[in-house]
Amino acid sequence: MCGIVGILGKGPVAEDVIDALKRLEYRGYDSAGIATLENGHLAICRAEGKLRNLDQKLARHPLKGHSAIGHTRWATHGKPTERNAHPHSGKKVAVVHNGIIENFRELKEELIAGGAHFLSETDTEVVALLVDRELRAGRTPAEAVGAVLPRLKGAFALAFLFDGEDDLLIAARKGSPLAIGLGTGSTYLGSDAIALGEFTDEIVYLEEGDWAILTREGVEIRDVDGAVVTRPVIKVPAAALMVDKGNHRHFMAKEIYEQPEAIGHTFGHYLDLGAETVTLPDLPFDLAEVANISITACGTALYAGAVAEYWFERFARIPVSIDIASEFRYRETPLPKGGITIVISQSGETADTLASLRYAKEQGQKVVAVVNVPTSTIAREADLVLPILAGVEIGVASTKAFTCQLATLASFAVATGRAKGVLSQEDEHRLVRALIEVPRLMTEALKLSPEIELLARSLSKAQDVLYLGRGTNYPLALEGALKLKEISYIHAEGYAAGELKHGPIALIDEKMPVVVIAPYDRVFDKTVSNMEEVAARGGRIILVTDPKGAELAHVAAMQKLILPEMSATVAPLVYSIPVQLIAYHTAVIMGTDVDQPRNLAKSVTVE
Ligand code: F6R
Secondary structure, three states, X not given: OOEEEEEEOOOOOHHHHHHHHHOOHHHOOOEEEEXXXXXXXXXXXXXXXXXXXXXXXXXXXXXXXXXXXXXXXXXXXXXXXXXXXOOEEOOOEEEEEEEEEOOHHHHHHHHHHOOOOOOOOOOHHHHHHHHXXXXXXXXXXXXXXXXXXXXXOEEEEEEEEEOOOOOOEEEEEEEOOOEEEEOOOOEEEEOOHHHOOOOOOEEEEOOOOOEEEEEOOEEEEEOOOOOEEOOOEXXXXXXXXXXXXXXXXXXHHHHHHOXXXXXXXXXXXXXXXXXXXXXXXXXXXXXHHOXXXXXXXXXXXXXXXXHHHHHHHHHHOOOEEEEEHHHHOOOOOOOOOOEEEEEXXXXXXXXXXXXXXXXXXXXXXXXXXXXXXXXXXXXXXXXXXXXXXXXXXXXXXXOHHHHHHHHHHHHHHHHHHHHOOOOOHHHHHHHHHHHHOHHHHHHHHHOOHHHHHHHHHHHOOOOEEEEEEOOOHHHHHHHHHHHHHHHHOOEEEEEEHHHHXXXXXXXXXXXXXXXXXXXXXXXXXXXXXXHHHHHHOOOEEEEEEOHXXXXXXXXXXEEEEEOOXXXXXXXXXXXXXXXXXXXHHHHXXXXXXXXXXXOOOOOOOOO
């Protein structure tokens, strides 16, 4: 999750670019850089480390150009060195990038075969050199970018500045946000509108797949098919830009849509995408010696832990026990020697989780905290902090924190499997490759939103909803039910699909919607049998699956939500999107207070 800025100004813009980048520094500060046009030609200044290093460098060698792009980096591909800092460039173009180009290896090989020479280890340089090749073949900047964008796989945002083109920036959004600011005789671009508050209050948010041609006169936006489209201009007072919903109606929607980017950020921290390995911070214990794991948390964070239980057991063959923090703290659980305790908390302040951490420490265990707020009490008291890096979560119902917890725990489980010698190097590479596809798969999953909105109309009339899943989709069923009840106030229960016939099947009738989360995997056939049991009793099934699952499941009274095919490991991350959207759209139709549902609080610091 890096920060991108672009300015077409009336005078020298370097200082404004730095100011705007300062407001985006929360997105990363491994390095920073700027490209301007000096006497019509590209000039680039970059520095390792925080923005102030770039600022100091610019004080020594000022750039005077009136058009510029800037970047503050959170390293994903390649170390946080000056060489890997953005902008990256060819002869005729400079580019800044946020996100991951998944297919950069094959593109790089293609460019090298054509004689290209790479100066960095980044995936971004591939984009610069591809566009450069098109420009040198005589294409216009818009034609060049238009030709390259469809070739890029992944979730990303890009901004381009072209040699000799003082009144032009091109920007593209696929999975990572971009906002455009409209001034008088000046135009701006930022990863987040808060970067633009100083310059203008007229904001246009690019939509998924959009790319935009910016001049000082304004902006022309094209959609994914290249058709010119109009996006609304939104008046956003500067103060409001500090806590900004973007063009979403609720923070929860914004946070659902932010997930491809947030997850990219989390993986950027834990995965070395070049080496296809997991990199953890220095550990205060020997991972290879960990004999067992206790996980404890509350609510949504607990369900993230319940998914991780499957991962730790499968990848590292370590026994895991998982417990609700409010039970764990009083149960006087004997914690076996050689074990570690993982506590999971978005806020890092949840009273029961904090008490459980203290109990585990008293029992002599090393405690790993998976938290979003790095300055929180839980983070301060743990032996090791694994930040989930979801960014601020404002909606009371947790969404992006849940999937970023999953991303962090998946990385930790793979590292543990590797340290234990259960996973081979090739297994690690394969799993890392699967994980880095998540931002793109989530972007695909978000496209189900209109379909889910229609479905939510009938769901909103239900009194009770049942969620079923097996394996890692069982905790997701619990999370789906929790999400629905907390924001729509409809009663919902999550069950392991195999448990249905042991009681809950008595609830089934034609009024009872049953959401079944079942990608085609090794337990799919078993879940289909459970769906048959529901259908035989008149239950209405909403099946969340993939193309193969959709083809094989033929049960009466069924609606299907179809996600792309993916590795079973990443399914809980991606399937979270429809689960969240079902709750969100249902709540919006019911007219509840989505961001602040009744009786709830974001941080539960009491017992
Ligand atoms: C549900 C939700 C809660 C929290 C729980 C723990 O959407 O947000 O269930 O997950 O209160 O909070 P943290 O993660 O802050 O410890």
